[in-house]
Amino acid sequence: MKGNEALAEAAIRAGCRCYFGYPITPQxxxxxxxxxxxxxxxxxxxxxESEIAAINMxxxxxxAGVRAMTSSSSPGIxxxxxxxxxxxxxxxxxxxxxxxxxGPGLGGxxxxxxxxxxxxKALGHGDFQLLVYAPSSVQEMVDMVIKAFDNADKYRMPAMxxxxxxxxxxxxxxxxxxxxxxxxxxxxxxxxxxxxxxxNIINSLFLQADQLEKLNFERFKRYEIVxxxxxxxxxxxxxxxxxxxxxxxxxxxIAKSAVHRAREMGIKAGLVRPITLWPFPSEIIKKSTxxxxxxxxxxxxxxxxxxxxxxxxxxxxxxHFYGRTGGVVPTPDExxxxxxxxxxxx
Amino acid sequence: MAVVFEKPKSLIDTAMHxxxxxxxxxxxxxxCEVIDEMGIEGDTIGVCPVGCSVMAxxxxxxxxxxxxxxxxxxxxxxxxxxLPDKYVFTYQGDGDLAAIGTAETVHSATRGENIVVIFVxxxxxxxxxGQMAPTTIPGQITQTTPYGxxxxxxxxxxKICEMLSALDGVxxxxxxxxxxxxxxxxxxxxxxxxxxxxxxxxxxxxxxxxSTCPTNWGLTPxxxxxxxRTECIPYFPLGVYKDITETEEKK
Numbered sequence: 001m002k003g004n005e006a007l008a009e010a011a012i013r014a015g016c017r018c019y020f021g022y023p024i025t026p027q028x029x030x031x032x033x034x035x036x037x038x039x040x041x042x043x044x045x046x047x048x049e050s051e052i053a054a055i056n057m058x059x060x061x062x063x064a065g066v067r068a069m070t071s072s073s074s075p076g077i078x079x080x081x082x083x084x085x086x087x088x089x090x091x092x093x094x095x096x097x098x099x100x101x102x103g104p105g106l107g108g109x110x111x112x113x114x115x116x117x118x119x120x121k122a123l124g125h126g127d128f129q130l131l132v133y134a135p136s137s138v139q140e141m142v143d144m145v146i147k148a149f150d151n152a153d154k155y156r157m158p159a160m161x162x163x164x165x166x167x168x169x170x171x172x173x174x175x176x177x178x179x180x181x182x183x184x185x186x187x188x189x190x191x192x193x194x195x196x197x198x199x200n201i202i203n204s205l206f207l208q209a210d211q212l213e214k215l216n217f218e219r220f221k222r223y224e225i226v227x228x229x230x231x232x233x234x235x236x237x238x239x240x241x242x243x244x245x246x247x248x249x250x251x252x253x254i255a256k257s258a259v260h261r262a263r264e265m266g267i268k269a270g271l272v273r274p275i276t277l278w279p280f281p282s283e284i285i286k287k288s289t290x291x292x293x294x295x296x297x298x299x300x301x302x303x304x305x306x307x308x309x310x311x312x313x314x315x316x317x318x319x320h321f322y323g324r325t326g327g328v329v330p331t332p333d334e335x336x337x338x339x340x341x342x343x344x345x346x
Numbered sequence: 347m348a349v350v351f352e353k354p355k356s357l358i359d360t361a362m363h364x365x366x367x368x369x370x371x372x373x374x375x376x377x378c379e380v381i382d383e384m385g386i387e388g389d390t391i392g393v394c395p396v397g398c399s400v401m402a403x404x405x406x407x408x409x410x411x412x413x414x415x416x417x418x419x420x421x422x423x424x425x426x427x428x429l430p431d432k433y434v435f436t437y438q439g440d441g442d443l444a445a446i447g448t449a450e451t452v453h454s455a456t457r458g459e460n461i462v463v464i465f466v467x468x469x470x471x472x473x474x475x476g477q478m479a480p481t482t483i484p485g486q487i488t489q490t491t492p493y494g495x496x497x498x499x500x501x502x503x504x505k506i507c508e509m510l511s512a513l514d515g516v517x518x519x520x521x522x523x524x525x526x527x528x529x530x531x532x533x534x535x536x537x538x539x540x541x542x543x544x545x546x547x548x549x550x551x552x553x554x555x556x557s558t559c560p561t562n563w564g565l566t567p568x569x570x571x572x573x574x575r576t577e578c579i580p581y582f583p584l585g586v587y588k589d590i591t592e593t594e595e596k597k
Contacts, residue, residue, distance in 0.1 A: 018428050044427045048420070049453035056417040056450070060424020063411045064391070068424065086414045190409035190425070192432045195388040201403045203412040 004029035004168040006138045007071070007097055007161065010145035012037055015180045016095070017066035018044040020057040022076060025109045026165035027099035030071040041179075051076040055083030055096075062092040063202040065189030067149055071097035073165070074115050075106060077123070084158055085124030089204030091188075091219070093152035095145065096130075097161045099168040102327035110327025111165035113249060116304035119162050120278045127216045129223055131159035131230065132277040134248040138172035140275075146177065153184040155226050162277060164300065166250040166329060226279055233281035234273040237263065238288040241270030243342050246285065246297045246309050248274045251330065255298055258335035267343040274305075282312035289313055294342050298335055299323045354378035356387040356407045363401060367560040367567025369524045370398060373466060374405055376524075376534045377435070380541055381408065390433040391425050393418040395442035398472040402437055416447025419454035422461045433544055435462040441471045444480040444504045451506070458515030458549035462540040465506060468557040469578060476562030480504040483581050488562070503581070507554050511587035517543045518551035519587040525556070525574040529584070539591070548590060556582055 001009070008030045011019065019038055021031035031047065038045035044061070048054035054070045061068035072080060077098045087094055100115050102108035119132045131151055133144040141163060148159035190200045206212035234252075237259060238244055247255040252273040262269035272288050274281050289295060295317055297306045303321040310319045322338040324330045353359060357378035364370045381387050390408040394400055396415035403410035413421040418436035426434040443451050443465050454461065470488055471477040477490040481503045485494040511519040518540055522533040533555055540551035556578045558570035565573060586592070 018424065020424065046423070046427060049449050052417065053420040053423075053450055053453065056414060056420035057424035057427070059413070059417075060393075060411065060421035060426075061428040062424070063421070064425045064428035066428045068428070082414055083417070090412075190391050190411050191429055192389045192391060193387075193409055199407050200409045201412070202410070203403060205400060205412055 001138060001171060001174050002029060003138045003141055003163065003170045004099065005033045006174050007141050007145055007163070008033035008037070009176060010142040011069050011095065011149070012041060012043070013176050013179050014146040014149040015067050015183060016043070016069045016149065018057070018061040018068040020046050020048050020054040020061075020068070020070050022048050022051045022054050022072065024073045024076045026101055026168050027071050027073045027097065029168070030097065051079035052083065055080040055087070058094045059083055059087050059090070059092060062087065062094045063090070063190045065186040065191045067153070067183065069095040069097070071099070073099050073101045074103050074112070077115060077118065081124040084130065085126050085128065086204050087158050088124070088128035088130065089126060090202050091156040092158070092202065093156055094158050095148045095152055095161065096158060097163065100162065100164040102325065108327040109165065111250065111300060111329060112325065112327055113164055113251065113299050114301040114304065114325060115162065116277065116299070116301060119160055120280070120308070123160070128219065129278055130157060131155070131226065132162050133159065134162050134275060134277050135167060136249050136252045136273065138167070138170060138174045141167065142174055142176060151230065155222055157222070162249070164250055230276055231279045231281035231284065232275035233284040234275060235284065235288040236271040236273070238270035238272060238292070240268055240291070242268040242293045243339055244270045244272055244289050244292045244295050245335065245339065246272050246274070246295055246305070247299065248277065248305065251298055251300055254330055254332050255335050257332035258339060261332065261336050262339045262343070267339060269339050280308050280312065285309065285312040286314070289317060292317055295319045296338055296342060297321045298330060298338070300329060301325050354382045356381040358405050358407050360404065362405060364398065365561040367558065367570055368398070369557040370466065372524045372530060373464065373533070373555055373557065374402065376530070376537055377437070377464060378406065379534060380538045383538070384541060386433050389431070390435070391429070393422045393425070393434070393436040395436070395438040397439035397442050399437055399439060399466065400473065416442050416445070417450055418442065419447065419450040419459065419461070419463060423454055423459050426459060426461050433462070433541065435464060437464045438466065439472070440465070440467045440469065440479045440481040444506055452510070452513070455510045455550045455552070456513045456515045458517070460544055460547055460549055462544055463550070463552040464537065465552055465554040466557045467554055467582065468559040470559050470562050472559045472562055476559070481582070483577060505582065507552065507587040510552060516550050516552070516588050517548040517590045518553070520552075520589070521554040521556065521582060521584050521587065523556040523574060523579055523584055525571045525579070543591070556584070
């Protein structure tokens with residue numbers, strides 16, 4: 001199954017009741033798939049007039065207490081950033097999929113990872129974070145969409161699947177769980193009080209500075225729990241590795257091939273792959289690189305993850321970078337060459 | 347003694363932050379009277395805009411959502427699609443609905459989104475201190491049109507009811523005013539019709555209500571009502587621009 005379609009089917013399996021989208025390459029298959037499937041499940045598919053409207057429809061549906069999702073690609077995600085900030089400020093759960101393409105500006109339509117900073121540091125104004133999952137296979141996209149819905153509800157915050165055009169367009173075998181309908185109990189939802197409870201208000205406006213500060217403090221306390229419970233990373237042949245490649249998403253697969261070949265050549269290489277980009281799996285990275293001599297970060301960007309890796313290893317090990325950008329995908333040979341350079345330098 | 351006049355139950359009994367002479371209070375009340383009469387407070391979700399009525403969630407006793415600037419119709423769409431059996435209304439000013447939120451307004455209307463939009467048009471940005479609105483009348487002085495709105499550089503006002511009445515998804519587009527008792531009554535009837543349309547799944551209903559802003563117009567409340575009659579109503583003629591129930595009746 002194609003990655004984009006798997007993302008869409010996974011959302012249906014996760015109990016997504018409302019999907020609001022807008023066409024943009026390379027994620028449009030998600031909207032097309034939802035248009036076909038959602039009405040048959042008695043659920044809502046709506047093509048909005050813009051990405052801005054789509055994210056605000058998500059805000060409305062999430063306020064109403066149902067599982068809601070939107071998807072887009074890089075330039076469209078920028079348009080959604082206002083709404084994402086309001087969603088976070090109103091403590092609403094939802095899932096946002098970004099099938100990244102090259103940027104900045106209109107950029108290109110080839111795969112990219114250059115929205116890392118946007119997703120993990122600043123997808124909108126104000127003090128907030130979103131859960132960010134970075135799948136590296138079609139199966140993982142399915143599993144992560146389900147996890148994203150569950151954790152968004154659990155922590156009352158938006159969750160993002162940060163994929164890329166490569167994963168979105170890739171076809172792989174995949175298995176799905178049964179359709180879930182376990183809608184979480186949401187006593188805060190604005191779904192009509194039925195004269196049975198006081199009225200609920202979904203809001204992000206707090207004109208008293210101390211009140212807004214208190215709410216931000218509370219939200220960040222919740223983030224501390226998320227940081228305890230959610231970080232995930234895969235480590236591969238890191239125990240005895242001299243050189244550890246750090247990569248996520250589709251690039252991690254390319255890096256894994258390079259690590260294999262390096263091992264065949266007698267270079268002790270390993271791989272660490274962040275699965276959650278926020279919360280960043282710093283502890284796992286720190287532990288798995290304890291005995292390494294150097295780290296090679298490789299990305300389809302100008303090195304947006306490098307600082308997080310440096311912080312994770314507390315700058316105790318040299319951190320190098322090799323990246324391609326603008327839609328160019330690095331080859332295993334290119335990554336291997338970089339490993340060899342570092343291997344030779346030891 | 348017989349009680350002949352009461353605060354509507356769905357209007358929360360609290361002091362409002364609106365300026366003296368502002369007509370938001372009248373309009374809030376009219377909406378709540380309709381909600382009470384229909385007995386739908388428990389099944390209604392309201393969506394506030396950004397602007398003077400941003401804190402309307404403190405006044406309406408039904409469930410309320412505060413939307414980003416201009417996006418109330420998109421938020422309302424999300425709620426209504428998720429909960430089609432509930433009543434959903436937006437409450438928006440002219441800057442919110444006719445400038446930054448034009449796309450959301452036009453597209454929720456053309457989709458025939460089954461919601462009620464209450465559009466409060468006072469020809470100025472109130473909350474930010476009186477700047478030119480999309481509905482500011484030619485020649486009107488505001489903070490950002492200090493020499494009066496010059497149509498050569500600032501263009502012309504947007505006439506929302508006229509515009510939206512051309513769209514097939516619209517069930518009701520009516521412009522009213524709250525400058526006099528007959529007009530207030532007419533406004534309430536329009537709001538009632540809009541909610542009835544939602545009840546009967548007729549589609550998008552908008553009631554545009556010409557309103558005052560004494561503070562930023564630099565007029566007394568009484569003078570403001572006079573301006574509403576002598577300047578606003580002539581430029582934005584009151585009336586029913588579209589009502590599909592009328593055409594249905596004729597058939």
